[in-house]
Amino acid sequence: MTPKLIFDAHLDLAWNALDFNRDLRLKMERIRHRELGGPEKCSGRGTVCFPEMRRGNVGLCVATQLARHVPYFGRAGDLGRLTGYASPEQAWASTQGQLAWYREMEGCGELVQIRDRTQLEARLASWLGAAPAGPAPRPIGYVLSLENADSIVSMAHLEKAYASGLRAIGPVHYGPGVYGHGTFDEGPLTPRGHELLKEMERLGIILDATHLCDESFWDAMRRFSGPVWASHSNCRVLANWNRQFDDDQIRELIRRGAVLGMAFDAVMMVHGWEWGRSRPQDFGLKIGKIVEHIDHICQLAGNARHVGIGSDLDGGFGTEQTPLDLDSIADLASLGDLLAARGYKPDEIDGITHGNFVNFLRAAWR
Numbered sequence: 407m408t409p410k411l412i413f414d415a416h417l418d419l420a421w422n423a424l425d426f427n428r429d430l431r432l433k434m435e436r437i438r439h440r441e442l443g444g445p446e447k448c449s450g451r452g453t454v455c456f457p458e459m460r461r462g463n464v465g466l467c468v469a470t471q472l473a474r475h476v477p478y479f480g481r482a483g484d485l486g487r488l489t490g491y492a493s494p495e496q497a498w499a500s501t502q503g504q505l506a507w508y509r510e511m512e513g514c515g516e517l518v519q520i521r522d523r524t525q526l527e528a529r530l531a532s533w534l535g536a537a538p539a540g541p542a543p544r545p546i547g548y549v550l551s552l553e554n555a556d557s558i559v560s561m562a563h564l565e566k567a568y569a570s571g572l573r574a575i576g577p578v579h580y581g582p583g584v585y586g587h588g589t590f591d592e593g594p595l596t597p598r599g600h601e602l603l604k605e606m607e608r609l610g611i612i613l614d615a616t617h618l619c620d621e622s623f624w625d626a627m628r629r630f631s632g633p634v635w636a637s638h639s640n641c642r643v644l645a646n647w648n649r650q651f652d653d654d655q656i657r658e659l660i661r662r663g664a665v666l667g668m669a670f671d672a673v674m675m676v677h678g679w680e681w682g683r684s685r686p687q688d689f690g691l692k693i694g695k696i697v698e699h700i701d702h703i704c705q706l707a708g709n710a711r712h713v714g715i716g717s718d719l720d721g722g723f724g725t726e727q728t729p730l731d732l733d734s735i736a737d738l739a740s741l742g743d744l745l746a747a748r749g750y751k752p753d754e755i756d757g758i759t760h761g762n763f764v765n766f767l768r769a770a771w772r
């Protein structure tokens with residue numbers, strides 16, 4: 407059974423629109439066709455656009471701004487298009503361009519920004535209610551998030567960002583950042599990272615624990631007492647490297663009421679994926695693999711309230727790095743049946759597909 411609604415806690419929509427030149431209003435085939443022979447490994451293989459999101463009932467999401475500051479090189483090695491700007495000021499300007507794109511998409515009725523509980527309930531009612539009559543597409547609700555905080559030049563910029571609707575921040579990304587240490591790296595948050603957490607707590611901005619390396623993770627847990635989620639993080643016990651959380655980290659997140667969004671990037675789903683070399687066929691990788699991650703978290707929690715979806719499906723990869731039975735984001739809908747087959751009850755499936763993140767936001771925005 408197709409879930410009534412999917413809440414996807416991690417999509418890099420604006421980055422795809424501007425850095426990959428994808429007009430997400432177009433049908434998937436048209437976006438792919440435009441990119442055939444393109445330079446990126448994911449060229450012509452994208453899986454996310456608004457029509458596919460609607461087809462899979464992905465009506466609510468967390469959408470990012472993403473721009474890094476990398477002082478010592480321009481591109482982040484293996485990570486392809488992840489440009490690192492020479493200064494935080496340039497990164498800030500890039501995120502403001504991304505914000506301008508979100509505003510344009512609001513202007514043409516594709517997206518609606520969600521900043522508070524009233525707006526959340528309105529979007530929820532729109533998607534759980536009957537589909538609108540007429541040709542206009544049902545707007546997708548998005549909560550604005552920032553993936554790595556390098557672009558936050560000063561705490562005055564943070565206030566400005568909050569006023570623009572920014573409601574969640576993951577302080578770091580890959581490698582070292584201005585505010586701490588991310589995936590593939592080690593080390594605690596920087597003194598500026600400590601200051602950032604304090605200001606986030608004052609403003610009520612959600613801390614996204616995803617991408618924090620172990621030391622920065624525990625540093626952040628000690629210092630931050632506001633709401634925490636992990637927008638796109640799987641289980642290390644099933645995909646063994648520091649991009650995923652180990653069981654102690656997952657237990658800490660559960661203790662704090664967090665929800666972990668399950669990502670569908672192959673490299674985060676299985677042990678031993680080699681970037682650029684492995685193929686989904688080598689692992690017989692199917693969407694169902696994610697149910698093992700979901701189940702692991704539910705077993706640690708003793709309930710099904712701390713896990714959701716944070717697909718990351720437009721995170722710089724396409725079908726070369728997704729499960730074999732996932733051609734577009736609409737295929738996330740198969741999770742309903744997969745979870746039912748694993749013994750999950752209808753209300754638990756509703757929670758995993760959207761309710762857990764919705765309830766998290768209700769509590770955070772009380």
Ligand SMILES: [Zn+2]
Pocket residue numbers: 553617638718721
């Ligand atoms: Zn990410």
